[in-house]
Amino acid sequence: MGCNFPYYQSKERDFYLLHGDSMELLRQFDHQFDMVFADPPYFLSNDGLSIQSGKIVSVNKGDWDKSGGFDFINDFNRQWLTLVRDKMKDNATIWISGSMHNIFSLGQILNELGFKILNVVTWEKTNPPPNFSCRYFTYSTELIIWARKSDKVPHYYNYSLMKQLNGDKQMRDVWRLPAIAPWEKSCGKHPTQKPLSVLTRLILASTRPGAWILDPFAGSSTTGIAANLANRKFLGIDQDIEFLNISKNRRLEIENPQKADFFRRKIAGFIDNSQLNEFLESEKLKTDIKVILGFCRAKDLKKLKSEKVFYFHAVESENNVKDFPVGLFDANRLILYSGGRSKPTVLTGLHGEIKTIDLKHKTLIQGKEDSDTEFYYEIVLDEVFNENDGLKFALDAKLLFDKSDAKNIKLFQQYLPALTTWEKVLNALKP
Ligand SMILES: C[S@@+](CC[C@H](N)C(=O)[O-])C[C@H]1O[C@@H](n2cnc3c(N)ncnc32)[C@H](O)[C@@H]1O
Incomplete structure (x- = not known):
């Protein structure tokens, strides 16, 4: 304090x-x-x-x-x-x-x-x-x-x-x-x-x-x-x-x-x-809900508002998909964050309830066939993204994860999808 x-x-x-x-x-x-x-x-x-x-x-x-x-x-x-x-x-x-x-x-x-x-x-x-x-x-x-x-x-x-x-x-x-x-x-x-x-x-x-x-x-x-x-x-x-x-x-x-x-x-x-x-x-x-924090570039946000599907690059090493955040497949909610380099990390206000999560090869995803990335995680939401002004805040990453959760902290710092809980997101809201 x-x-x-x-x-x-x-x-x-x-x-x-x-x-x-x-x-x-x-x-x-x-x-x-x-x-x-x-x-x-x-x-x-x-x-x-x-x-x-x-x-x-x-x-x-x-x-x-x-x-x-x-x-x-x-x-x-x-x-x-x-x-x-x-x-x-x-x-x-x-x-x-x-x-x-x-x-x-x-x-x-x-x-x-x-x-x-x-x-x-x-x-x-x-x-x-x-x-x-x-x-x-x-x-x-x-x-x-x-x-x-x-x-x-x-x-x-x-x-x-x-x-x-x-x-x-x-x-x-x-x-x-x-x-x-x-x-x-x-x-x-x-x-x-x-x-x-x-x-x-x-x-x-x-x-x-x-x-x-x-x-x-x-x-x-x-x-x-x-x-x-x-x-x-x-x-x-x-x-x-x-x-x-x-x-x-x-x-x-x-x-x-x-x-x-x-x-x-x-x-x-x-x-x-x-x-x-x-x-x-x-x-x-309700607050124990598992949340995936998904990174999105600010310029792509507008387009995403009417979308129901969201893709993450899967982490790859010598063409193998490495283990991604533990428990990613149990997550219930997706919240998008943005920022990076000299800009502060912010929650964008866009969020949605997750219907399915699948790991997919690029050849199975329309529009991504020629991508350098081989594998993607595909998240399908129940409905198109909701926009909530109450979730548009600068984030204090220290409050988002337990100190011992080195893996998710690292993923978040690298702008990769990281897993936290709804309670932690609410605690981290920093106007
Ligand atoms: C109306 S009572 C609060 C009662 C409280 N709601 C309760 O349920 O017990 C007001 C309290 O403010 C304290 N108080 C008054 N002026 C204060 C000040 N300048 N700084 C700190 N405490 C003060 C008093 O000691 C008193 O306990």
Whole structure:
């Protein structure tokens, strides 16, 4: 991650905690995230009173939540949003939870900095605490702004899953989910802890497996726990060591697979208590898809768009076809990349599902009879190439293959077809 020592790092390197002021720490490391969730101070600690579990309590959360007026709130939001924007991939999105006290400031600053607001989700608590003063309606909602970094670059949205969770009707921007429950507080209390159900829904809606998620105001790291339970990765920052301890203990708690399974079954917002596990399994299978990366010269791309068949030169040595990438014949998907010499290696956006792969002699291929190359691999796709703008990115080859996979790394460097997985391609997407 390239920053100074984390306060905690999980064995699996999928959960990092940094201790300190986000305004400083965000400047000190270099990493691009797929998604951000932020639950910044609401500036609510105004010495008022509220009711919690039947008892009258102060609304004060801590010094970090005391307001210094409108200008202070605007300056604070401008500062952290500028720093966080810099840490987002161009196709990344940000979710910001707020209340009427800071949401207008957040909306204004998001627009000012060039974000594009996609939705303002209303989380309606199914079990809100009663209103103590009896002079207002009961506060039963929180707002969560969803915005993308850039007006121009498309974002990811798992439309079909969201529809499925809403009984096969389009998911709306009002989410009826319960407030925090006692089983979520097994490692200690944070005064403004968010429920796992809210975080799980927004993570599944806006990220793919393996995505990196940042939370600059992590608190008890609900974001990180939801991320890891759903096979995503997390970096959280908080200035309070007590909250980082709760975070670390929550992460250690889910090292136990039974505990993790218990949480996945308890998380609300699913049709039944096994739906989340089933969905995560199906997501895993999808990302384990084997992918052939096929090289194509930039000038041939246009012609290929209407094609269903793609040829690779087979590697030859003294007229024998040498062993090609291991498992090439098991591959399910073909993705074309381009570039070379002084140009960067890029995914072209062209991809297709593989129907058949055959090794063929040139005499059996129309138009290639006179070629210097004797043998070709012929890949026939289910349909003509699809073009997806989300797959048009510069590639970091180090992220495409395991370090130990010397063979495919070499093939890729020589612009020959190399074998990887869909999960690795998604991880390697570098805007
Ligand atoms: C609203 S709480 C987040 C709660 C969290 N979503 C959860 O589920 O536990 C905000 C957190 O931001 C932290 N915080 C406030 N200002 C900060 C700053 N400048 N740098 C780092 N952490 C900060 C506070 O310590 C607090 O834990």
